[in-house]
Amino acid sequence: MDLYRDSGTQHPVLRVSAVDVGARGAVRRLLKGVVPSTVLQPILRKIPERPIPWDFVDLIETDPARRVKLKISHERLARLHPADIADIIEDLAPDEREAVFETLDEEVAAEALEEVDPKVQKAIVESLDSDRAAEIVEEMNPDAAADLLAELPEERTSEILLEMAPEERKEVADLLEFEENTAAGRMNTHYIALPVNATAHDAIEALRHFEGGIETVSTIYLVDSHGTLAGAVPLARIVLVSEHTPMLSLTQEPLISCQAGAGEKEVAELFDKYNLLTLPVVNADKKLTGVITSDDVISLLRAKL
DSSP states (O other): OEEEEOTTTOOEEEEOOEEEOSHHHHHHHHHBTTBOHHHHHHHHHTSOOOEEEGGGEEEOTTSTTOOEEEOOOHHHHTTSOHHHHHHHHHTSOHHHHHHHHHHSOHHHHHHHHHHSOHHHHHHHHHHSOHHHHHHHHHHSOHHHHHHHHHTSOHHHHHHHHHHSOHHHHHHHHHHHTSOTTBHHHHOBSOOOEEETTOBHHHHHHHHHHOOSOGGGTTEEEEEOTTOBEEEEEEHHHHTTSOTTSBGGGGOOSSOOOEETTOBHHHHHHHHHHHTOSEEEEEOTTOBEEEEEEHHHHHHHHHHHO
C-alpha cells in the first residue's frame, strides 16, 4: 500500500498498489497478530514476494474467501512480461485459468503458456476447446508446442493438430517424431538461414521480415544450395559493417553444430564450452534442420534441479 496526501484537502490517503498472492502474503495474513512483529518481519524477508498490480485485479465480495481475481483485459495484461503473466495464472483456480486463456489474444496466450509449469500447461490445454487450443499452440515456438502436445493423450493431441493450420501442423508433427531428450526434440525450426553468397543487406532484410521468436536471431546461418550448413554469423557483426559486406566474411570460427540425435548432456556441454547463444542442429547429411537456443538449455537444466 502507498500512503500520500490528497493535493486538495491535504488529508492522508491510503492507496492499494498491489496484492501479494504468494506464500509471503499468506504467511503475513496468517501470523499477523499471532506472533510479534519483531519475529514476523525476519521470516517474511526470507520469502519472495509475488505481487499482482492492483490495476490487474478485482476483489470479488461474493467469494467466501474474498479471492483476488485477475481482470480479463488483453490491453492491460500485454504490459506484463509473459513470465509474470504465467506466475499470476499459476496462482488462479482451474476455471479462472481457462477463462483467461479463452479471452487473451492468441499471441499473448502462447507466450504466457510457454512460461507456465508443464503440469499446469497440460491442464490448461486439456480444459480448452480443440479449436481454441489450436489457435494458441499455433503461436507457440514449434519446439515448445511439440513438447506440450507430447505430454497430452494421443487422442487429444490429434484433435488439436487437426484444428491447426497445415504449415504449423507439419512443423509440430515433424518434431513430435523425435525423442524429447535429443537435440532434434529440443530444436526450434524458426530461424534465419541465408545463401552463402548473401550480403549484410540481405541479412537485415531477412531480420525485418522474420516472424519467429527474437531468441533465435542472435545468430544468422549460411547454407549452400543443398541446404548444408556453411557458416554462422553473430548478429553483432552485421551492424558493424556496410550493407555490401559478404556474410561469408563475417562467419564465426569454429563452426559448432550437433547431430539431430545428440543427447541433452552433449548439447549442454557445447553451450557451456563455447558460450553459445544458439546451436545449429544438422542431419546425417549436414543439412541445417533447426536451432537450439540458450533459453531451451536453461529450461533443460532447471528441469534437472
